[in-house]
Amino acid sequence: xxxxxxxxxxxxxxxxxxxGVTVRTVRFYSTRGLLPPPxxxxxxxxHYGPGHLSRLALIEELQHQGMTLAAIERxxxxxxxxxxxxxxxxxxxxxxxxxxxxxxxxxxxxxxxRAGRSxxxxxxDRLAAMGVxxxxxxxxxxxxxxxxxxxxxxxxDVPIAHETILAARTVLLEHTRSAAHELTRLxxxxxxxxxxxxxxxxxxxxxxxxxxxxxxxxxxxALVTAFQRSLKEELRxxxxxx
Numbered sequence: 001x002x003x004x005x006x007x008x009x010x011x012x013x014x015x016x017x018x019x020g021v022t023v024r025t026v027r028f029y030s031t032r033g034l035l036p037p038p039x040x041x042x043x044x045x046x047h048y049g050p051g052h053l054s055r056l057a058l059i060e061e062l063q064h065q066g067m068t069l070a071a072i073e074r075x076x077x078x079x080x081x082x083x084x085x086x087x088x089x090x091x092x093x094x095x096x097x098x099x100x101x102x103x104x105x106x107x108x109x110x111x112x113x114r115a116g117r118s119x120x121x122x123x124x125d126r127l128a129a130m131g132v133x134x135x136x137x138x139x140x141x142x143x144x145x146x147x148x149x150x151x152x153x154x155x156x157d158v159p160i161a162h163e164t165i166l167a168a169r170t171v172l173l174e175h176t177r178s179a180a181h182e183l184t185r186l187x188x189x190x191x192x193x194x195x196x197x198x199x200x201x202x203x204x205x206x207x208x209x210x211x212x213x214x215x216x217x218x219x220x221x222a223l224v225t226a227f228q229r230s231l232k233e234e235l236r237x238x239x240x241x242x
Contacts, residue, residue, distance in 0.1 A: 008039040008049030015048040018116050019056045020146065026056065032069060034059050034076060050085035057150055058088050089151040103143040106133075111142055115153045127152050129165045183219065 016023045029035045035055060038046030055076075062072045079088075111133070112119055119127075124142075127133050132152035133142045155165075 008047040008052070010048040010053070012038070012046060012048065015052060015056070017113060018053055019060065020114060021056065021060060029056065029059055032073070034069075034072065051088065054085040054088035054150060086151070086154055089154060104146055105136065106142050106144045108140050108142070111144065114144075114146075114149060117153065123156055126156055126162060126165060129162055129169065130155065131169060179223070 010018065012023050012026055016026050019026075026035065030037070035052055038048045038052070041047050059072055059076075062075060063069075067075065106114070108119070124133070124135075127149075128135070130148065130152045131145065132148045133144045135141070136143050160168075
Protein backbone atom coordinates (compact mmCIF):
# COMPACT_ATOMS: atom_id res chain seq x y z
CA UNK A 1 0.00 0.00 0.00
CA UNK A 2 1.33 3.44 -0.90
CA UNK A 3 2.51 5.83 1.74
CA UNK A 4 -0.19 8.37 2.50
CA UNK A 5 0.31 11.99 3.48
CA UNK A 6 -2.34 11.51 6.15
CA UNK A 7 -1.08 9.46 9.10
CA UNK A 8 -3.05 6.35 10.12
CA UNK A 9 -5.17 7.53 13.05
CA UNK A 10 -8.36 5.46 12.87
CA UNK A 11 -8.99 2.69 15.35
CA UNK A 12 -10.63 -0.47 14.06
CA UNK A 13 -13.96 0.74 15.46
CA UNK A 14 -13.62 4.09 13.70
CA UNK A 15 -12.56 2.43 10.45
CA UNK A 16 -15.60 0.14 10.56
CA UNK A 17 -17.93 3.07 11.30
CA UNK A 18 -16.51 5.16 8.46
CA UNK A 19 -16.81 2.26 6.01
CA GLY A 20 -20.30 1.25 7.18
CA VAL A 21 -19.28 -2.32 8.09
CA THR A 22 -18.76 -4.23 11.32
CA VAL A 23 -15.49 -4.63 13.19
CA ARG A 24 -15.86 -8.37 12.67
CA THR A 25 -15.87 -7.79 8.90
CA VAL A 26 -12.71 -5.69 9.09
CA ARG A 27 -10.93 -8.38 11.08
CA PHE A 28 -12.14 -11.11 8.73
CA TYR A 29 -10.80 -9.28 5.65
CA SER A 30 -7.52 -8.70 7.48
CA THR A 31 -7.09 -12.40 8.25
CA ARG A 32 -7.66 -13.18 4.57
CA GLY A 33 -4.90 -10.74 3.62
CA LEU A 34 -7.31 -8.43 1.80
CA LEU A 35 -6.42 -5.52 4.08
CA PRO A 36 -2.83 -4.54 4.93
CA PRO A 37 -1.93 -4.70 8.63
CA PRO A 38 -2.46 -1.51 10.65
CA UNK A 39 0.29 0.66 12.04
CA UNK A 40 0.88 -0.33 15.66
CA UNK A 41 0.86 2.58 18.08
CA UNK A 42 1.19 2.96 21.85
CA UNK A 43 -0.33 0.18 23.95
CA UNK A 44 -0.24 -2.06 20.87
CA UNK A 45 -3.31 -0.35 19.40
CA UNK A 46 -3.66 -0.70 15.64
CA HIS A 47 -4.23 2.46 13.62
CA TYR A 48 -5.65 2.58 10.10
CA GLY A 49 -5.37 5.25 7.42
CA PRO A 50 -7.03 6.44 4.19
CA GLY A 51 -5.58 3.54 2.21
CA HIS A 52 -7.24 1.00 4.50
CA LEU A 53 -10.55 2.81 4.22
CA SER A 54 -10.42 3.00 0.42
CA ARG A 55 -9.34 -0.62 0.06
CA LEU A 56 -12.08 -1.78 2.42
CA ALA A 57 -14.65 0.17 0.40
CA LEU A 58 -13.36 -1.42 -2.82
CA ILE A 59 -13.57 -4.91 -1.31
CA GLU A 60 -17.14 -4.29 -0.20
CA GLU A 61 -18.10 -3.04 -3.67
CA LEU A 62 -16.52 -6.03 -5.42
CA GLN A 63 -18.37 -8.35 -3.06
CA HIS A 64 -21.58 -6.42 -3.75
CA GLN A 65 -20.98 -7.14 -7.45
CA GLY A 66 -21.12 -10.86 -6.64
CA MET A 67 -17.41 -11.67 -6.72
CA THR A 68 -16.18 -14.42 -4.41
CA LEU A 69 -13.42 -13.73 -1.90
CA ALA A 70 -11.02 -15.76 -4.04
CA ALA A 71 -11.89 -13.62 -7.08
CA ILE A 72 -11.47 -10.45 -5.01
CA GLU A 73 -8.05 -11.65 -3.88
CA ARG A 74 -7.02 -12.14 -7.52
CA UNK A 75 -8.41 -8.73 -8.45
CA UNK A 76 -6.48 -6.96 -5.67
CA UNK A 77 -3.27 -8.86 -6.48
CA UNK A 78 -3.37 -7.42 -10.00
CA UNK A 79 -3.51 -3.82 -8.78
CA UNK A 80 -0.23 -1.86 -8.70
CA UNK A 81 1.33 -1.88 -5.24
CA UNK A 82 1.81 1.90 -5.17
CA UNK A 83 -1.87 2.81 -5.57
CA UNK A 84 -2.87 5.67 -3.28
CA UNK A 85 -6.12 5.92 -1.35
CA UNK A 86 -7.37 8.25 -4.08
CA UNK A 87 -6.53 5.72 -6.83
CA UNK A 88 -8.37 3.01 -4.90
CA UNK A 89 -11.36 5.34 -4.53
CA UNK A 90 -11.41 5.82 -8.31
CA UNK A 91 -11.39 2.05 -8.79
CA UNK A 92 -14.26 1.64 -6.37
CA UNK A 93 -16.31 4.41 -8.00
CA UNK A 94 -15.91 2.82 -11.43
CA UNK A 95 -16.67 -0.67 -10.15
CA UNK A 96 -19.80 0.70 -8.50
CA UNK A 97 -20.89 2.21 -11.80
CA UNK A 98 -21.57 -1.32 -13.12
CA UNK A 99 -24.08 -2.04 -10.41
CA UNK A 100 -27.77 -1.11 -10.53
CA UNK A 101 -28.73 2.09 -8.76
CA UNK A 102 -28.33 1.48 -5.04
CA UNK A 103 -28.82 4.87 -3.43
CA UNK A 104 -29.04 4.85 0.34
CA UNK A 105 -31.12 7.10 2.55
CA UNK A 106 -29.04 9.11 5.01
CA UNK A 107 -29.56 11.94 7.48
CA UNK A 108 -27.08 14.80 7.72
CA UNK A 109 -25.55 13.17 10.80
CA UNK A 110 -25.23 9.83 8.97
CA UNK A 111 -23.65 11.59 6.02
CA UNK A 112 -21.05 13.33 8.17
CA UNK A 113 -20.28 10.10 10.00
CA ARG A 114 -19.66 8.30 6.71
CA ALA A 115 -17.65 11.24 5.37
CA GLY A 116 -15.57 11.49 8.53
CA ARG A 117 -15.91 15.27 8.65
CA SER A 118 -18.44 18.07 9.06
CA UNK A 119 -20.15 19.18 5.86
CA UNK A 120 -21.31 22.73 5.14
CA UNK A 121 -24.11 23.67 2.77
CA UNK A 122 -21.47 24.52 0.19
CA UNK A 123 -19.96 21.05 0.62
CA UNK A 124 -23.39 19.49 0.12
CA ASP A 125 -23.89 21.53 -3.07
CA ARG A 126 -20.53 20.36 -4.42
CA LEU A 127 -21.27 16.72 -3.60
CA ALA A 128 -24.64 17.06 -5.33
CA ALA A 129 -22.94 18.54 -8.41
CA MET A 130 -20.63 15.52 -8.53
CA GLY A 131 -23.60 13.15 -8.39
CA VAL A 132 -22.63 11.81 -4.97
CA UNK A 133 -25.96 12.68 -3.40
CA UNK A 134 -29.24 14.47 -3.85
CA UNK A 135 -31.50 16.08 -1.32
CA UNK A 136 -34.57 14.07 -0.37
CA UNK A 137 -37.97 15.47 0.56
CA UNK A 138 -36.92 15.67 4.18
CA UNK A 139 -34.93 18.84 4.90
CA UNK A 140 -32.36 16.73 6.75
CA UNK A 141 -32.42 13.76 4.39
CA UNK A 142 -30.33 12.73 1.39
CA UNK A 143 -30.18 9.96 -1.17
CA UNK A 144 -26.54 8.92 -1.19
CA UNK A 145 -24.45 6.95 -3.69
CA UNK A 146 -22.05 5.13 -1.33
CA UNK A 147 -19.78 4.16 -4.21
CA UNK A 148 -18.91 7.80 -4.90
CA UNK A 149 -18.89 9.24 -1.39
CA UNK A 150 -15.24 8.64 -0.52
CA UNK A 151 -13.98 10.09 -3.80
CA UNK A 152 -16.39 13.03 -3.59
CA UNK A 153 -15.28 13.93 -0.07
CA UNK A 154 -11.64 13.91 -1.16
CA UNK A 155 -12.46 16.27 -4.02
CA UNK A 156 -14.03 18.78 -1.63
CA ASP A 157 -10.54 19.97 -0.71
CA VAL A 158 -9.53 20.48 -4.33
CA PRO A 159 -9.87 24.17 -5.34
CA ILE A 160 -12.25 23.65 -8.26
CA ALA A 161 -15.18 25.92 -8.98
CA HIS A 162 -18.72 24.54 -8.79
CA GLU A 163 -19.25 25.28 -12.50
CA THR A 164 -16.07 23.40 -13.41
CA ILE A 165 -17.27 20.34 -11.52
CA LEU A 166 -20.54 20.37 -13.44
CA ALA A 167 -18.70 20.76 -16.76
CA ALA A 168 -16.28 17.94 -15.90
CA ARG A 169 -19.17 15.68 -14.94
CA THR A 170 -20.84 16.35 -18.29
CA VAL A 171 -17.64 15.45 -20.16
CA LEU A 172 -17.15 12.25 -18.15
CA LEU A 173 -20.75 11.12 -18.59
CA GLU A 174 -20.65 11.77 -22.33
CA HIS A 175 -17.45 9.81 -22.92
CA THR A 176 -18.15 6.95 -20.51
CA ARG A 177 -21.55 6.39 -22.11
CA SER A 178 -19.87 6.35 -25.51
CA ALA A 179 -17.30 3.81 -24.27
CA ALA A 180 -20.04 1.68 -22.69
CA HIS A 181 -22.02 1.76 -25.96
CA GLU A 182 -19.02 0.68 -28.04
CA LEU A 183 -17.99 -2.06 -25.59
CA THR A 184 -21.54 -3.40 -25.53
CA ARG A 185 -21.69 -3.41 -29.33
CA LEU A 186 -18.33 -5.19 -29.51
CA UNK A 187 -19.41 -7.84 -27.00
CA UNK A 188 -22.73 -8.35 -28.78
CA UNK A 189 -21.24 -8.67 -32.26
CA UNK A 190 -17.98 -10.49 -31.54
CA UNK A 191 -18.82 -12.61 -28.50
CA UNK A 192 -22.56 -13.01 -27.99
CA UNK A 193 -23.53 -13.67 -31.61
CA UNK A 194 -21.00 -16.51 -32.08
CA UNK A 195 -22.11 -17.92 -28.72
CA UNK A 196 -25.70 -18.09 -29.91
CA UNK A 197 -24.53 -20.20 -32.83
CA UNK A 198 -22.76 -22.71 -30.51
CA UNK A 199 -25.31 -23.14 -27.71
CA UNK A 200 -25.19 -26.90 -28.17
CA UNK A 201 -21.50 -27.04 -27.13
CA UNK A 202 -21.44 -27.58 -23.30
CA UNK A 203 -17.83 -26.44 -22.94
CA UNK A 204 -18.51 -23.23 -24.84
CA UNK A 205 -21.61 -22.53 -22.73
CA UNK A 206 -19.57 -22.98 -19.54
CA UNK A 207 -16.84 -20.68 -20.87
CA UNK A 208 -19.38 -17.99 -21.73
CA UNK A 209 -20.94 -18.13 -18.28
CA UNK A 210 -17.51 -17.76 -16.69
CA UNK A 211 -16.67 -14.82 -18.97
CA UNK A 212 -19.95 -13.08 -18.18
CA UNK A 213 -19.32 -13.40 -14.44
CA UNK A 214 -15.84 -11.88 -14.61
CA UNK A 215 -16.13 -9.48 -17.56
CA UNK A 216 -17.28 -6.40 -15.66
CA UNK A 217 -14.44 -6.25 -13.11
CA UNK A 218 -11.87 -6.92 -15.83
CA UNK A 219 -13.26 -4.19 -18.07
CA UNK A 220 -13.38 -1.74 -15.14
CA UNK A 221 -9.76 -2.45 -14.31
CA ALA A 222 -8.74 -1.95 -17.94
CA LEU A 223 -10.71 1.31 -18.16
CA VAL A 224 -9.18 2.70 -14.97
CA THR A 225 -5.65 1.86 -16.06
CA ALA A 226 -6.12 3.25 -19.57
CA PHE A 227 -7.77 6.43 -18.29
CA GLN A 228 -5.09 7.09 -15.67
CA ARG A 229 -2.31 6.68 -18.21
CA SER A 230 -4.08 8.85 -20.79
CA LEU A 231 -4.81 11.56 -18.23
CA LYS A 232 -1.18 11.68 -17.11
CA GLU A 233 -0.02 11.96 -20.72
CA GLU A 234 -2.53 14.71 -21.50
CA LEU A 235 -1.65 16.70 -18.37
CA ARG A 236 2.06 16.34 -19.05
CA UNK A 237 1.58 17.57 -22.63
CA UNK A 238 -0.75 20.41 -21.61
CA UNK A 239 1.57 21.87 -18.98
CA UNK A 240 4.93 20.98 -20.48
CA UNK A 241 5.40 24.47 -21.88
CA UNK A 242 3.90 26.33 -18.91
